[in-house]
Amino acid sequence: MIDTAYLLDTMKKLIATPSPVGYYKEMKPVLEALATDLGQTVTYDNRGTAYITVAGEDTGKTVCVSAHADTLGLMVRGVNGDGTLRVRALGGVHFISCEGESVAVHTRSGKTISGSLVCVHHSSHAFSDAKTMERNEDTMCVLLDEPVKNAGDVAALGIMNGDYISIDARMTVTDNGYVKSRFIDNKGAMACVFAALKALSEKGQKPKYNTVFAFPFYEEIGFGGIYVPREVSEYVAVDIAILGPDAAGSEQGVTICAKDAAMPYDYDLTGALIGKAERAGCRYAVDLFYRYGSDASQAIKGGNNVRIAMFGMGVYCSHGVERTHVDGLNATAKLLLAYVLDR
Numbered sequence: 001m002i003d004t005a006y007l008l009d010t011m012k013k014l015i016a017t018p019s020p021v022g023y024y025k026e027m028k029p030v031l032e033a034l035a036t037d038l039g040q041t042v043t044y045d046n047r048g049t050a051y052i053t054v055a056g057e058d059t060g061k062t063v064c065v066s067a068h069a070d071t072l073g074l075m076v077r078g079v080n081g082d083g084t085l086r087v088r089a090l091g092g093v094h095f096i097s098c099e100g101e102s103v104a105v106h107t108r109s110g111k112t113i114s115g116s117l118v119c120v121h122h123s124s125h126a127f128s129d130a131k132t133m134e135r136n137e138d139t140m141c142v143l144l145d146e147p148v149k150n151a152g153d154v155a156a157l158g159i160m161n162g163d164y165i166s167i168d169a170r171m172t173v174t175d176n177g178y179v180k181s182r183f184i185d186n187k188g189a190m191a192c193v194f195a196a197l198k199a200l201s202e203k204g205q206k207p208k209y210n211t212v213f214a215f216p217f218y219e220e221i222g223f224g225g226i227y228v229p230r231e232v233s234e235y236v237a238v239d240i241a242i243l244g245p246d247a248a249g250s251e252q253g254v255t256i257c258a259k260d261a262a263m264p265y266d267y268d269l270t271g272a273l274i275g276k277a278e279r280a281g282c283r284y285a286v287d288l289f290y291r292y293g294s295d296a297s298q299a300i301k302g303g304n305n306v307r308i309a310m311f312g313m314g315v316y317c318s319h320g321v322e323r324t325h326v327d328g329l330n331a332t333a334k335l336l337l338a339y340v341l342d343r
Contacts (some may be wrong), residue, residue: 001199002333004326010034011191011329015183018076018104018166020073022089024048025106027069031215034194038201047227049216052197055197063234064212064306065336066295067189071182072319074117074142074165076105079155083148084141085115088166088242091220094225095135097320102168105144107158110320115144117167148269170321177326178251184322189238189312192333199337200269208342216295225295226302234269235306237296238336240315240322242289249314251325253283255308260289260295266307273309276338285314311335 013034019027031050032042050069056062072093078086078176085105091097098117103111120139121127121303133139141163148154171181173286179188193213199205212232216224219239228235241247241255249255259267269288277284313328 001337002195002330003198004085004173004330006198007191007195007329007333010186010194012171014187014190015169015171015181018106019069019071020164020166021070022217023164025112033070038197047212048332052213054207054211056207056211058209059231061182061272062210062212062231064214064228064232065193065236065238066216066225067193067238068186068224068295069215070217070218073241074166076161076163076165079151080141081150083150083154084143086141088137092319094319095140098167099135102244104166105159106164109156109158113144113146113157115142116145122150128319178323179326180321182321184315184324185240185318188324188329192238192329194337195333196336207340207342211340217337219295223298225298228299228304228306233308235296235299236306236339237294237310238332239294239310239312241312242292242318243314243316247287249285251314252327252330253285253314254311254335255314256284256286258286258288260292260294262293262322265296269307269309273311273339276343277335279343280334280338284310284337
């Protein structure tokens with residue numbers, strides 16, 4: 001029932017759309033167009049969180065499926081004397097992974113100016129400590145693709161403090177199904193949501209219960225799911241699943257999270273997802289994530305009266321150039337479909 005070609009095409013569109021933490025300007029029209037194609041509409045709360053609400057067969061209960069729309073990114077915090085930009089990280093940016101990457105500065109006037117993220121001691125031919133210097137906010141800068149020499153030249157381009165900087169994602173899909181890209185976290189999960197919505201539409205099916213699909217823009221800094229609409233009683237986050245030494249999951253399957261760094265997830269709801277994965281024939285695993293949080297645990301921290309759960313495709317190299325597999329994306333979308341249909 002899952003259209004894999006549509007899932008990957010949607011993922012490419014989402015990944016190609018810049019959405020660093022809090023920057024929803026370019027993502028909103030993309031979400032609206034995808035929703036319109038499926039006969040759905042998008043609404044927003046005051047924080048910019050996007051919602052697609054689908055009426056269920058049983059309107060006495062409402063559940064929420066969250067797939068955060070924000071990614072890691074940067075923000076301009078100043079200009080160096082040579083016209084390079086000083087930056088602040090938005091979320092857990094790994095500067096070593098990003099060194100040399102193409103970036104784009106999004107100005108308030110609507111201009112986009114390209115550049116590269118480089119170390120201030122950028123070349124071993126020019127600096128003796130180029131290889132050993134720590135990469136952090138104070139040693140990395142943006143080298144603009146413009147003939148700027150000083151702060152005045154930068155100001156003339158319309159760049160100011162507070163402008164967002166997005167990092168090039170460079171998504172590729174190998175012939176044998178491996179997906180490599182920045183921001184699989186969480187554009188991969190978003191694509192799974194739309195693939196599940198497409199499957200519902202094509203079959204003329206309704207979710208078992210009223211279902212709110214939420215796309216927050218602040219998960220990477222710890223409060224994307226902190227607000228939950230009052231009518232929601234279950235909150236399920238779809239996000240990347242971490243692969244590491246203790247992980248039972250894989251890139252080819254979906255992982256159900258039993259506990260993150262903050263708390264265990266709801267016992268009954270997690271057990272229900274395990275049962276649904278088995279009945280749906282999904283390749284699945286159950287894991288604990290030690291240095292990880294999701295919109296689901298953020299929802300509990302926000303004081304919401306909800307049961308929580310989380311699942312997603314296995315991903316290597318989180319917060320870097322990540323890797324997953326088409327089979328894992330399909331398994332995630334398949335489990336999501338089983339959850340909303342309550343099968």
